[in-house]
Amino acid sequence: MIPQRSRPATIREVARRAGVSPATVSRVLNGRPYVRPAIRAAVIEAVEALGFRPDPIARSLVVGASRTIGLIVADITNPFYAETAKAIVETARGRGYVVVLCNTENLPNLQAEQIRMLQEQRVEGIILGSVHRRDPAVEELVASGFPCVMYNRRLLTNAGTYVVLDNARGGEEVTRHFLALGHRRIAFLAGPASFSTAADRLAGYRRALRAAGRPVDPRLIRQGQFKPDLAYQAARELFQQRPRPTAVIAGNDLTAFAVLDAAAHLGLRVPEDIGVSGFDDTEFASNERIQLTTVAQQKVEMGRLAVNYLLEFIQDPDRFRRSPIRHVLPPTLIVRRSCGAMGRTRAGLAATV
Amino acid sequence: MIPQRSRPATIREVARRAGVSPATVSRVLNGRPYVRPAIRAAVIEAVEALGFRPDPIARSLVVGASRTIGLIVADITNPFYAETAKAIVETARGRGYVVVLCNTENLPNLQAEQIRMLQEQRVEGIILGSVHRRDPAVEELVASGFPCVMYNRRLLTNAGTYVVLDNARGGEEVTRHFLALGHRRIAFLAGPASFSTAADRLAGYRRALRAAGRPVDPRLIRQGQFKPDLAYQAARELFQQRPRPTAVIAGNDLTAFAVLDAAAHLGLRVPEDIGVSGFDDTEFASNERIQLTTVAQQKVEMGRLAVNYLLEFIQDPDRFRRSPIRHVLPPTLIVRRSCGAMGRTRAGLAATV
DNA sequence: CTGAAAGCGCTTACAG
DNA sequence: CTGAAAGCGCTTACAG
Numbered sequence: 001m002i003p004q005r006s007r008p009a010t011i012r013e014v015a016r017r018a019g020v021s022p023a024t025v026s027r028v029l030n031g032r033p034y035v036r037p038a039i040r041a042a043v044i045e046a047v048e049a050l051g052f053r054p055d056p057i058a059r060s061l062v063v064g065a066s067r068t069i070g071l072i073v074a075d076i077t078n079p080f081y082a083e084t085a086k087a088i089v090e091t092a093r094g095r096g097y098v099v100v101l102c103n104t105e106n107l108p109n110l111q112a113e114q115i116r117m118l119q120e121q122r123v124e125g126i127i128l129g130s131v132h133r134r135d136p137a138v139e140e141l142v143a144s145g146f147p148c149v150m151y152n153r154r155l156l157t158n159a160g161t162y163v164v165l166d167n168a169r170g171g172e173e174v175t176r177h178f179l180a181l182g183h184r185r186i187a188f189l190a191g192p193a194s195f196s197t198a199a200d201r202l203a204g205y206r207r208a209l210r211a212a213g214r215p216v217d218p219r220l221i222r223q224g225q226f227k228p229d230l231a232y233q234a235a236r237e238l239f240q241q242r243p244r245p246t247a248v249i250a251g252n253d254l255t256a257f258a259v260l261d262a263a264a265h266l267g268l269r270v271p272e273d274i275g276v277s278g279f280d281d282t283e284f285a286s287n288e289r290i291q292l293t294t295v296a297q298q299k300v301e302m303g304r305l306a307v308n309y310l311l312e313f314i315q316d317p318d319r320f321r322r323s324p325i326r327h328v329l330p331p332t333l334i335v336r337r338s339c340g341a342m343g344r345t346r347a348g349l350a351a352t353v
Numbered sequence: 354m355i356p357q358r359s360r361p362a363t364i365r366e367v368a369r370r371a372g373v374s375p376a377t378v379s380r381v382l383n384g385r386p387y388v389r390p391a392i393r394a395a396v397i398e399a400v401e402a403l404g405f406r407p408d409p410i411a412r413s414l415v416v417g418a419s420r421t422i423g424l425i426v427a428d429i430t431n432p433f434y435a436e437t438a439k440a441i442v443e444t445a446r447g448r449g450y451v452v453v454l455c456n457t458e459n460l461p462n463l464q465a466e467q468i469r470m471l472q473e474q475r476v477e478g479i480i481l482g483s484v485h486r487r488d489p490a491v492e493e494l495v496a497s498g499f500p501c502v503m504y505n506r507r508l509l510t511n512a513g514t515y516v517v518l519d520n521a522r523g524g525e526e527v528t529r530h531f532l533a534l535g536h537r538r539i540a541f542l543a544g545p546a547s548f549s550t551a552a553d554r555l556a557g558y559r560r561a562l563r564a565a566g567r568p569v570d571p572r573l574i575r576q577g578q579f580k581p582d583l584a585y586q587a588a589r590e591l592f593q594q595r596p597r598p599t600a601v602i603a604g605n606d607l608t609a610f611a612v613l614d615a616a617a618h619l620g621l622r623v624p625e626d627i628g629v630s631g632f633d634d635t636e637f638a639s640n641e642r643i644q645l646t647t648v649a650q651q652k653v654e655m656g657r658l659a660v661n662y663l664l665e666f667i668q669d670p671d672r673f674r675r676s677p678i679r680h681v682l683p684p685t686l687i688v689r690r691s692c693g694a695m696g697r698t699r700a701g702l703a704a705t706v
Numbered sequence: 707c708t709g710a711a712a713g714c715g716c717t718t719a720c721a722g
Numbered sequence: 723c724t725g726a727a728a729g730c731g732c733t734t735a736c737a738g
Contacts, residue, residue: 010714010715010716011715011716011717012715012716020724020725021724021725021726022715022716022717022725023717023718023724023725023726023727024723024724024725026716026717026718027717027723027724030717033723034723034724035723035724036723036724039723039724053473054715054716055414055473055475055714055715055716056473056474056475056716057410057413057414057419057474057475057714057715057716058414058714058715058716058717058730059715059716059717060410060716060730061408061410061411061414061714061715061716061717061729061730061731061732062715062716062717062718062729062730063716063717063718063730064730066410067474068453068474071454075439076429076435076438076439076442077432077435077436077439077636079430079432079435082429082430082432082435083430085429085454086428086429086430086456089429089454089455089456090456093455098453098455098470098471098474099453099454100421100451100452100453100454101424101438101442101452101453101454102442102446102451103439103442103443117451118451120406120408120409121409121410121420121421121451122408122409122410257637257640260640260641260642261640261641261642264641264642265641283430284610284637284640287610287613287614287637287643288613288614288617288618289613289614289617289642289643290640290642363730363731363732364731364732364733365731365732373708373709374708374709374710375709375731375732375733376708376709376710376711376733376734377707377708377709379732379733379734380707380708380733383733386707387707387708388707388708389707389708392707392708407731407732408730408731408732409732410730410731410732411714411730411731411732411733412731412732412733413714413732414713414714414715414716414730414731414732414733415713415714415731415732415733415734416714416732416733416734417714
């Protein structure tokens with residue numbers, strides 16, 4: 001039953017068996033019209049009898065399509081990337097594509113090397129999850145017209161097709177939330193300024209403060225840490241300030257967890273002494289002991305969109321080169337215990353501030 | 354400077370420019386001996402001038418080597434798989450290999466399909482992280498001699514090359530630890546019996562109890578849940594038992610977190626009312642609010658070994674077919690707050706039991 | 707040491 | 723509607 005795996009059948013063996021030419025076999029395999037039904041049937045019969053599966057490598061060589069796409073992420077161990085990667089792999093599989101995974105650790109040189117490598121491997125397109133705002137390798141890639149879509153982060157030039165969260169609105173909403181709870185010294189622990197996510201979230205924070213007529217205090221802003229250990233240090237420093245901030249908005253969930261740790265080590269209670277929030281709504285944010293208020297993104301949807309746009313791009317590159325798609329997804333503020341909004345009146349909070 | 358990406362140079366253009374034949378260019382590119390130094394230099398000069406990069410697809414077609422490996426995991430959003438995948442991708446990259454990621458959700462049919470697909474894509478080998486104890490598709494793959502290495506889980510037949518944790522010893526040590534703390538009703542929340550990890554950890558638990566002359570109470574054993582929501586339910590049921598278990602060993606960290614949630618929702622204090630432990634030592638286990646006692650594995654090392662064995666397998670398939678490698682890594686018990694060993698005397702604990 | 711030729715397994719004009 | 727031929731971009735015996 002199961003064909004021996006040793007020597008896969010070739011198209012010419014199928015042709016011989018069906019009594020036709022390899023060209024005809026190729027035609028029925030690729031669903032081309034103009035093949036007499038009887039011949040088509042004979043070919044199909046032969047294909048099945050031999051368990052024939054066309055060699056994708058050979059096919060790639062001639063048509064230049066590998067049915068492979070590349071996925072470049074900053075860090076697959078970050079739950080945000082893991083969850084989007086899962087959706088990407090799953091969606092691609094459903095469309096007959098396989099995905100090659102690359103991890104950049106946010107190193108521009110490494111990312112540039114991976115882009116080169118993926119193109120050499122003849123992937124049909126690339127999904128980029130870790131672009132920097134200024135990113136020569138990506139800018140060049142976009143300019144070249146090679147099918148690619150960014151997700152999560154985008155270029156400062158705003159070039160190319162991308163799907164991102166409305167990070168500014170997310171930053172704005174969570175800031176407004178803390179303001180509404182009566183907080184007046186709200187710190188912002190932003191990621192590196194070179195990531196659009198961090199920059200946009202911070203911009204939203206500033207906008208919300210200004211809209212509320214509150215000053216933006218530079219001492220309350222810490223830039224540069226998306227890594228837990230750096231965020232931990234920055235949080236400790238913030239907590240040492242007098243007067244102490246009453247809330248800290250972390251640039252993502254992972255840094256928010258580090259903020260919680262720092263608070264615990266300094267004997268600060270969350271949310272009584274300090275309100276905390278994150279971004280991403282990763283699995284752990286809802287853990288009973290964490291209960292992190294956070295700005296959620298539609299991670300599965302984001303991954304799915306990235307794949308769909310990329311495959312459309314591959315189908316019709318000219319269209320995307322002429323008019324790239326900029327898809328901005330809405331944020332959702334998820335209120336949990338860590339911000340102090342649950343089970344506390346505004347008056348009660350005002351009293352402790 | 355930068356060669357136009359539009360029409361990549363071909364080996365015959367390089368040959369023309371260097372005034373040699375394509376065969377010679379191929380030789381110097383592949384580091385073959387017997388090329389006159391002057392000619393070699395001319396070829397290298399031409400390669401650089403044209404920014405030539407050999408087409409890996411064409412190369413694959415003739416040599417049958419794609420410089421690509423497949424990686425099949427159960428769930429990339431599980432931190433264990435994310436961390437090992439990262440090490441695998443990184444190690445492979447260092448050796449000039451690219452990795453195609455597949456996610457099985459532990460579905461045997463899906464896994465079988467991915468194996469087929471990867472072979473069609475002409476990957477040179479496959480790393481399998483989600484095999485079932487009985488797994489026809491994998492057993493067939495191993496029997497066929499196709500280069501593959503399992504990690505994390507292995508087959509009941511024990512066939513093939515693998516690198517796994519000494520799960521039995523891990524289960525044994527954590528059980529002994531709870532026994533030493535004075536616990537007498539230790540529950541075990543095992544993963545599905547079809548995973549060797551779950552089966553082996555449970556076997557270790559049984560062994561430790563028997564060695565201590567303690568009975569194995571079947572009501573304290575729950576099989577089947579590696580998913581947080583199922584584990585949560587199972588934990589609630591365990592906690593409703595009278596007398597209540599005083600400790601629960603979870604099959605992995607993710608289920609341990611669910612156990613913590615269940616305890617919290619029932620108003621049980623950890624570790625005062627109930628000791629809890631996990632497996633894997635994922636990032637979150639060390640979170641200040643979690644402080645989960647757990648059995649650690651060397652995840653990076655495991656990933657690295659899997660790649661290295663696979664590449665050796667690819668180099669010398671006969672050797673691996675004749676004598677597969679069975680690499681068993683030692684577990685490390687990491688004691689944190691959740692088991693109750695910290696800051697409590699044994700007498701104190703005995704009093705509460 | 708080097709080149710001409712064949713070939714990897716497909717697809718695709720080009721004829722008919 | 724179908725086949726013979728050329729070709730995708732390499733590598734590898736085979737001669738010399």
